[in-house]
Amino acid sequence: xxxxxxxxxxxxxxxxxxxxxxxxxxxxxxxxxxxxxxxxxxxxxxxxxxxxxxxxxxxxxxxxxxxxxxxxxxxxxxxxxxxxxxxxxxxxxxxxxxxxxxxxxxxxxxxxxxxxxxxxxxxxxxxxxxxxxxxxxxxxxxxxxxxxxxxxxxxxxxxxxxxxxxxxxxxxxxxxxxxxxxxxxxxxxxxxxxxxxxxxxxxxxxxxxxxxxx
Amino acid sequence: xxxxxxxxxxxxxxxxxxxxxxxxxxxxxxxxxxxxxxxxxxxxxxxxxxxxxxxxxxxxxxxxxxxxxxxxxxxxxxxxxxxxxxxxxxxxxxxxxxxxxxxxxxxxxxxxxxxxxxxxxxxxxxxxxxxxxxxxxxxxxxxxxxxxxxxxxxxxxxxxxxxxxxxxxxxxxxxxxxxxxxxxxxxxxxxxxxxxxxxxxxxxxxxxxxxxxxxxxxxxxxxxxxxxxxxxxxxxxxxxxxxxxxxxxxxxxxxxxxxxxxxxxxxxxxxxxxxxxxxxxxxxxxxxxxxxxxxxxxxxxxxxxxxxxxxxxxxxxxxxxxxxxxxxxxxxxxxxxxxxxxxxxxxxxxxxxx
Numbered sequence: 158x159x160x161x162x163x164x165x166x167x168x169x170x171x172x173x174x175x176x177x178x179x180x181x182x183x184x185x186x187x188x189x190x191x192x193x194x195x196x197x198x199x200x201x202x203x204x205x206x207x208x209x210x211x212x213x214x215x216x217x218x219x220x221x222x223x224x225x226x227x228x229x230x231x232x233x234x235x236x237x238x239x240x241x242x243x244x245x246x247x248x249x250x251x252x253x254x255x256x257x258x259x260x261x262x263x264x265x266x267x268x269x270x271x272x273x274x275x276x277x278x279x280x281x282x283x284x285x286x287x288x289x290x291x292x293x294x295x296x297x298x299x300x301x302x303x304x305x306x307x308x309x310x311x312x313x314x315x316x317x318x319x320x321x322x323x324x325x326x327x328x329x330x331x332x333x334x335x336x337x338x339x340x341x342x343x344x345x346x347x348x349x350x351x352x353x354x355x356x357x358x359x360x361x362x363x364x365x366x367x368x369x370x371x
Numbered sequence: 372x373x374x375x376x377x378x379x380x381x382x383x384x385x386x387x388x389x390x391x392x393x394x395x396x397x398x399x400x401x402x403x404x405x406x407x408x409x410x411x412x413x414x415x416x417x418x419x420x421x422x423x424x425x426x427x428x429x430x431x432x433x434x435x436x437x438x439x440x441x442x443x444x445x446x447x448x449x450x451x452x453x454x455x456x457x458x459x460x461x462x463x464x465x466x467x468x469x470x471x472x473x474x475x476x477x478x479x480x481x482x483x484x485x486x487x488x489x490x491x492x493x494x495x496x497x498x499x500x501x502x503x504x505x506x507x508x509x510x511x512x513x514x515x516x517x518x519x520x521x522x523x524x525x526x527x528x529x530x531x532x533x534x535x536x537x538x539x540x541x542x543x544x545x546x547x548x549x550x551x552x553x554x555x556x557x558x559x560x561x562x563x564x565x566x567x568x569x570x571x572x573x574x575x576x577x578x579x580x581x582x583x584x585x586x587x588x589x590x591x592x593x594x595x596x597x598x599x600x601x602x603x604x605x606x607x608x609x610x611x612x613x614x615x616x617x618x619x620x621x622x623x624x625x626x627x628x629x630x631x632x633x634x635x636x637x638x639x640x641x642x643x644x645x646x647x648x649x650x651x652x653x654x655x656x657x658x659x660x661x662x663x664x665x666x667x668x669x670x671x672x673x674x675x676x677x678x679x680x681x682x683x684x685x686x687x688x689x690x691x692x693x694x695x696x697x698x699x700x701x702x703x704x705x706x707x708x709x710x711x712x713x714x715x716x717x718x719x720x721x722x723x724x725x
Binding site: 168201227279315371 | 373375377381404409412413484486487541546547548635709711
């Protein structure tokens, strides 16, 4: 089992939801789990918006300090490198989308020796709806992050309108990309409101945190 | 078309391309930078042009130039960026140039912050730039509606030869929802602008496009032509939505994101047996004064909710006059009100008036 876990992807691929849920999953097996919000480009809907909720679950959340968390400034708290090196902690990185977001991974690379890097893919999103799109994204992001991507994560969804069929259709496309890239699929994300789906890859049940009351 | 998950900003970009837009000029500013980002990837795929400009002033002048050729052209920005474009917007209105602007509004005034707000309502609907002009202003409240209104914005811009504006806010720009896109418009079916556009004057009289005349009597004629056009738009293009107003005793007035929140408030109140409805302008210019005024016949109280100091409130009061009371609730600075907080404020207001 790796010490650190990094989730990257394009805008809106669901990285943040997957990263948050993964930190909760890790917390069930380990005492010390941290999640670092190193998203330097999204202005809203970020891990830092659910800090209280995660801390109640016993997860350490690292965000830019004070009011700076409301900004979209290129701030990576010094604590991030500390938690990545701290042997007692399993640390999850929630990285910003697109090319400009993943540069952070390149910057943190010296601390990511024992880390698992996953590319989160939603095939109902622009630019990753096809096998070619996924391959292009994989190549682009690994080049900019200056890192080898270890896994694909199949996260095809239409938010609350997600159905079994949509999950399986996405898994199929990700599966083909996985064969061509020779990069395994870590898991297929299934929202908590869908119970009876048989996925090809291990099922990863998630609860949705980036939601609105209206 | 199958449904896809898109952010409001991307939805507007893709809808523009499907509506036949092949030219985008823009400068990044949060919370709308995903729109130029999307266009920079997407336009080359369809043979279009994306250009990142050196400033918003340059942007609006590039729009002016491109629109002169009759092509469908667009830009997007956020509050301070739209302020910078104001001079050019006024020029384009006077020169009768069709183009689509998008303002994804953030907290203001000044540099403000990057959270959602509605403080640019006055700027959008009452001028903003100098001189006598109007923009057709469309205010979507869901990502799907942002798609539909973007297509409409291009069609109206062409129909009336006028700049149009999508007035969104940061929340709508950033939220992701499943949407269906329309089919791609066949470019050969787009409106014919050969009577005025600058497409090369070989074998014909040159066309002149200008926002200027030194002779006041000629400029006044140009002014009156615009006035006639705006009257025509007021007559034909007023759009609004009513939600559960049939038996409503109280009506919430709201636009954009706040209207979406207000829908939840209506549902909460209905559960408690309070007859609340929602009146939502879709065109904030031309404003739906008449249909709102009509509601005064059966509604006892109007409750205007906005993320500003009470800007649309002026239009609500213009429609309602002294016929019925109008109360107001707001959050500013980028703070988004929750349905519960609006409902509590509404109940207090009812309590005061019993």
